[in-house]
Amino acid sequence: MAKGKTSVFFCSECGFESAKWLGQCPGCKAWNSFVEEPVAKTVKGVSPVTASGGIRIKKPSLIQDISLQDEPRITTGIREMDRVLGGGIVASSLVLVGGDPGIGKSTLLLQVCRNLAADGHKVLYISGEESPKQIRMRAERIGEFSGQMLLLSETCIENIEETVKEEKPEILVIDSIQTMYSEEVSAAPGSVSQVREGTGRLLRLAKGFGCMIFVVGHVTKEGQVAGPRVLEHMVDTVLYFEGDRHASYRILRSVKNRFGSTDEIGVFEMEQTGLTEVPNPSEYMLSGRPLGASGSIVGCSVEGTRPILLEIQALVCRSNFGLPRRQATGTDFNRVNQLMAVLEKRLGLQMGDQDAYVNLAGGMKIVEPAMDLGIAMALVSSFKNVPVQDDMAVFGEVGLNGEIRAVNMAPQRVQEAIKLGFRTIVMPESNKRSLKGVKIEGDIQIIGASSVRDAIDVI
Numbered sequence: 001m002a003k004g005k006t007s008v009f010f011c012s013e014c015g016f017e018s019a020k021w022l023g024q025c026p027g028c029k030a031w032n033s034f035v036e037e038p039v040a041k042t043v044k045g046v047s048p049v050t051a052s053g054g055i056r057i058k059k060p061s062l063i064q065d066i067s068l069q070d071e072p073r074i075t076t077g078i079r080e081m082d083r084v085l086g087g088g089i090v091a092s093s094l095v096l097v098g099g100d101p102g103i104g105k106s107t108l109l110l111q112v113c114r115n116l117a118a119d120g121h122k123v124l125y126i127s128g129e130e131s132p133k134q135i136r137m138r139a140e141r142i143g144e145f146s147g148q149m150l151l152l153s154e155t156c157i158e159n160i161e162e163t164v165k166e167e168k169p170e171i172l173v174i175d176s177i178q179t180m181y182s183e184e185v186s187a188a189p190g191s192v193s194q195v196r197e198g199t200g201r202l203l204r205l206a207k208g209f210g211c212m213i214f215v216v217g218h219v220t221k222e223g224q225v226a227g228p229r230v231l232e233h234m235v236d237t238v239l240y241f242e243g244d245r246h247a248s249y250r251i252l253r254s255v256k257n258r259f260g261s262t263d264e265i266g267v268f269e270m271e272q273t274g275l276t277e278v279p280n281p282s283e284y285m286l287s288g289r290p291l292g293a294s295g296s297i298v299g300c301s302v303e304g305t306r307p308i309l310l311e312i313q314a315l316v317c318r319s320n321f322g323l324p325r326r327q328a329t330g331t332d333f334n335r336v337n338q339l340m341a342v343l344e345k346r347l348g349l350q351m352g353d354q355d356a357y358v359n360l361a362g363g364m365k366i367v368e369p370a371m372d373l374g375i376a377m378a379l380v381s382s383f384k385n386v387p388v389q390d391d392m393a394v395f396g397e398v399g400l401n402g403e404i405r406a407v408n409m410a411p412q413r414v415q416e417a418i419k420l421g422f423r424t425i426v427m428p429e430s431n432k433r434s435l436k437g438v439k440i441e442g443d444i445q446i447i448g449a450s451s452v453r454d455a456i457d458v459i
Helices: 081-084 103-117 133-140 157-167 192-209 230-233 283-284 335-345 367-384 410-419 430-434 451-459
Strands: 008-009 034-036 092-100 123-127 149-153 169-174 212-217 238-242 248-258 267-272 274-277 294-301 306-318 326-329 352-361 392-394 422-426 445-449
Touching: 034 352, 081 157, 081 238, 081 248, 081 267, 092 103, 092 192, 092 230, 103 123, 103 133, 103 169, 103 212, 103 267, 103 352, 123 133, 133 422, 149 157, 157 192, 192 212, 192 230, 248 326, 248 451, 267 283, 283 306, 283 335, 294 367, 294 410, 306 326, 306 367, 306 410, 326 335, 335 352, 335 367, 367 392, 367 410, 410 422, 410 430, 422 451, 430 445
Parallel strands: 092 212, 092 238, 123 149, 123 169, 169 212, 294 392, 326 352, 392 422, 422 445
Antiparallel strands: 008 034, 238 248, 248 267, 267 274, 294 306, 306 352
């Protein structure tokens, strides 16, 4: 007899299945992504049967007959998280929360559970990594809990299903999906087969029982959620919790959201009592900014619908080696090299033999083109050792010909700068016409620049 097949190979990126190992995945074209897993036990599905014994088949509906009423949302009590989710939690949704170890994923979800339980919702928190006593110790630091907040330490997905059917919670938290396992899959917890099977069962729980489920996911060293890429395709929303674990701030970012925008971010600060919201990130990021220093200027970026002012720092000095060193922190390295080439070609600044270091203070990572003008002016300020006036803010995209191109949401950027006390704002000339509805009073000066040379002359 032929020997029975005991294992197959899965692509860890997209979940593509193959009988043998392949160097490149035919589905997503990723290299060296196949891992070997034991064959899962096949479970035959049971079709729904009517009272007469026939099979019940769902009939399709006309698209114009489908209701367009907004899905009811439940607010978490944390405005920054509601902003990222698109206004709150949608019923029967499955939300994946990823982030580095120790960044605060469990703390954030525990605070969400506390607020929802206090509002009268039944919450079930299931942890496969901590005991109920450990969770209670962290809960004591966060604050007093009230309402129906249930804790359970469990890793078997079948037992979790039975508990959910018995308790019928409105909100379910799974911490984390990599620790869960199914008895029907003969593979270790955290493997491709187990993660895919566990997420599929949770998805059926969310859609079948109307339960709102939060799933915590570990991340790899590349910053991606561990497990197959199909995990992110199955859930409704994917949130990433970012930030340096040794710094006090945290950023919650949405990379997938079926019920809202993916451009919004939420800013938090880690304190002894848990995570607190930062309602004004611009003021927080600009705290401690040096005054009267060359190479420092304030730029304005937009994340979703929120303008954020950031300090751009640049240090340009003569290189002691034959090959100048360039380094960028918080922004695109290639963009910095491109801007230096524009400054050398269009303005005649001899920066080819200069070391250049660019940093976005506060640890933010921004790749928006509107930061180009701020980076260029910071480089020139440091190169010429001429400080920029402290009450100046700039934004605009720089083209290869040295022109300053228009950016979106210019009125909102100007209003944010004025609110924080900036009196001189340098912006693209083409955006100046859109400021008719912005209330500008006092000695506020709006300068429109059509080229980098015009903007540099302001210094």
